[in-house]
Amino acid sequence: MAASLARLCARLGPREIRNQSSLMRSIHHVTRQDPFAQARIADIGDVRFSSLYDLERVSDDIAAHYRAIHQAGLLPLSAGGDHSVTYPILRGLAAEAPVGLIQIDAHTDTWDEFQGSKFHHGGPFRLACEAGLIDPTRTVQIGIRGAQNTAQGWDYSDATGMRVMFMEEVEALGIESVVAEARRVVGDGPVYLSFDIDSVDPAFAPGTGTPEVGGLTSLQALQLVRGFRGQPLIGADVVEVAPPFDPTGNTALLGATLMYELLCLLAEQRATA
Incomplete structure (x- = not known):
């Protein structure tokens, strides 16, 4: 199981993504968007935990934090942390009705x-x-x-009707066709986008808990996210950046750049709502 082999330190990801975000500029070179001119944007800080060593309480604290964000009519863009944070984020954002999900990841995370x-x-x-x-x-x-020690995650995704696009299919189709297929699956309803940095090949993003060779290039990752422009997102996240495993800082820089791409999507959505 992937969780048993993970390296730790994703808890340090948000701080280093914030550090690397100082290199981000405002106007997008492809779309010419300026998200900071399209919407009011703020870093509202970290979730405060009432009992750090009680995982259920931690999940409840995250859910309550995002429930308040959702009730205030805000669109959250989050930096993890490991991928466990996305479940309570969804608890806070999607309690009224189930939403679609675009998950960009090396693993199904359905164990x-x-x-x-x-x-x-x-x-x-x-x-x-x-x-x-x-x-x-x-x-x-x-x-x-x-490779996995059990097919449990793949089998669960398949049995419940999730559309699993293995990396071989992604490579064969190309990013444009992958985006088209993903849009077909999620449809026009509300959708959440979760980006695990281990979807990117460790040649470009070695600083992560469960690296898997043969992944996306950094350019493919940016193009993939950009392809969901206009999708009705309720929020998004970038997770699993683990800075101690990448002394170059490139993984966190990619994480910050991906967050900028997602910020462009969310800001344009808010500006045209």
Whole structure:
């Protein structure tokens, strides 16, 4: 199971993504968008935990934080942390009705309990599906790859109707066709976009907990995110940046750049709403 082999330190990702975001500029070179001119944007800080070592309480704290954001009519763009954070984020944003999901990742993250806990980075989308937060028939998982000790995650995604696009299919189709297929799957309804940095090949993003060779290039990753322009997003995240495993800082820089791409999508959506 992927969770058993993960390297730690994703908790340091948000701080380093913030550091690297100082290199981001405002006007996009392709779309000529300036998200800071299109919407009011602010870093509202970190989620405060009431009991750091109680994973269920941590999940509740994150969910409550995002519920308040959602009720205030804001569109959240989040930096993880490992992928376990996306489940409580969805609890806060999608409690009224299930939403579509665009997941860009090396792993399906649909495994069951691990070491007696359901709160781990290998199972957020199984939890979200079982809680009725995401519609599995409107879920697409892009870039999946890497050997596993059990087929449990792949089998769960398949059995529930999620569209799994293994990296070989992504490479064969090309980014434009992958975007078209993902748009077909999620349709026109509300959708959440979650980007795990391990979807990118470790040649470009070595600083992550569960690196898998044979992934997206950094350019493909940016083009993929940009392809979802106009999709009705309720929020997005970039997760699993683990700075200690990349002394160059390039993984966090890519994470910050991806967040800028997502910010452009969300700001344009807010400006045209």
